[in-house]
Amino acid sequence: MTITSENNKIKKVKKNKLTEENTENINIQDKKKIKKVKKTEIKKLKLIDLCAGTGAFTLAFEMTNLVETVYSNDMEPTSKKIYDENFNHKLTLDNLCNIKVEDIPAHNIITAGFPCQPFSIAGKQKGFDDSRTNVFWKILEIIKHHKPECVILENVKNLASHDEGDTLKTILSSLEKEQYHIKYKILNTSDITSIPQHRERIYIVCLKNKEIYDKFNFNFEKVNKNTVQSLLETRVIENKYYYNDTESKIHKMVIDSVKNKDTVYQFRRVYVRENKNNECPTLTANMGTGGHNVPIILDDIGARKLTPKECFNFQGFPENYKLPKMSDGKLYKLAGNAVSVPVVKLIADILVPELSRVLNSST
Numbered sequence: 001m002t003i004t005s006e007n008n009k010i011k012k013v014k015k016n017k018l019t020e021e022n023t024e025n026i027n028i029q030d031k032k033k034i035k036k037v038k039k040t041e042i043k044k045l046k047l048i049d050l051c052a053g054t055g056a057f058t059l060a061f062e063m064t065n066l067v068e069t070v071y072s073n074d075m076e077p078t079s080k081k082i083y084d085e086n087f088n089h090k091l092t093l094d095n096l097c098n099i100k101v102e103d104i105p106a107h108n109i110i111t112a113g114f115p116c117q118p119f120s121i122a123g124k125q126k127g128f129d130d131s132r133t134n135v136f137w138k139i140l141e142i143i144k145h146h147k148p149e150c151v152i153l154e155n156v157k158n159l160a161s162h163d164e165g166d167t168l169k170t171i172l173s174s175l176e177k178e179q180y181h182i183k184y185k186i187l188n189t190s191d192i193t194s195i196p197q198h199r200e201r202i203y204i205v206c207l208k209n210k211e212i213y214d215k216f217n218f219n220f221e222k223v224n225k226n227t228v229q230s231l232l233e234t235r236v237i238e239n240k241y242y243y244n245d246t247e248s249k250i251h252k253m254v255i256d257s258v259k260n261k262d263t264v265y266q267f268r269r270v271y272v273r274e275n276k277n278n279e280c281p282t283l284t285a286n287m288g289t290g291g292h293n294v295p296i297i298l299d300d301i302g303a304r305k306l307t308p309k310e311c312f313n314f315q316g317f318p319e320n321y322k323l324p325k326m327s328d329g330k331l332y333k334l335a336g337n338a339v340s341v342p343v344v345k346l347i348a349d350i351l352v353p354e355l356s357r358v359l360n361s362s363t
Helices: 003-040 056-062 077-086 131-146 162-176 210-215 249-257 285-289 308-313 328-337 341-361
Strands: 045-050 067-074 109-112 150-156 181-188 200-207 265-268 271-274 296-298 303-305
Touching: 045 056, 045 131, 045 341, 056 067, 056 109, 056 341, 067 077, 077 328, 109 131, 131 150, 131 162, 150 341, 162 181, 162 200, 181 210, 200 210, 200 341, 210 341, 249 265, 249 271, 265 296, 285 328, 308 328
Parallel strands: 045 067, 045 109, 109 150
Antiparallel strands: 150 200, 181 200, 265 271, 296 303
């Protein structure tokens, strides 16, 4: 055997050894990477959406991609219909007070736009004398059993002043007894989002973690509003929404008053009021009762009511949010009772990353 051929054999053996070593190294590195990926898999926060209505809380929190809704509830059949149309998780249709707390899945976050009629100016303001406020006490029962890290409640701004402030004090003290740190504020949709609807609501944020509580605040910057026109449907609108009855006294009142395309009007029994801030007045559940409670706009054809879809636009629901087939009255009521999606999204964008960080650092 020649020296050259022997050297070639030695080189081949060395090459094979190096190849084997490299393969082993690659395998070891891949295994480490796989382990690292497994370690960094993000565990999602679990949310329950109570008095869910149209699912505004579900929508806003799931948009963070760090939250999954494990339970939702409402007692209105229309809420179930619209919720199930838009979310994979199906809503439980029942009076919350009838639900056993043990039947509700474990969760990290509770959201609830609990019934506002007992505290609203439009209602009779019975407060805790109204049977619908039993919902708050049920929510408290759920909190005591499940002890979630975060609770977010939404209601009309009048909750803050109802019964000279005693109603809010009762709610806050009840939550503080469950070891929550609490911040609350009245927020106006048109001030802090691009949605031009005047909608003042109180938001109550309750947190177990003091560090997250210290970081959180409601100091959202004021932003420029979209125009009213930008939220109107571009399709041909059905005749039924227009004020075309020339024999009606209301028709003359509306036609004489509605002159500006850049704002929204409200019918007020004996007159039509123009919103001077070029925004939509507060949408209410009363829109679903018929009459002339739906805000009025002027388009190229004439004066007309907002359509149900436009009302959902003024609550900040995305274009792909589906409205199921049901009467306009039911859709108007759902829109009027809804929570403003972009306001909830502002809150979620601050809280969720912090809550997720704590959850995943402890697992």
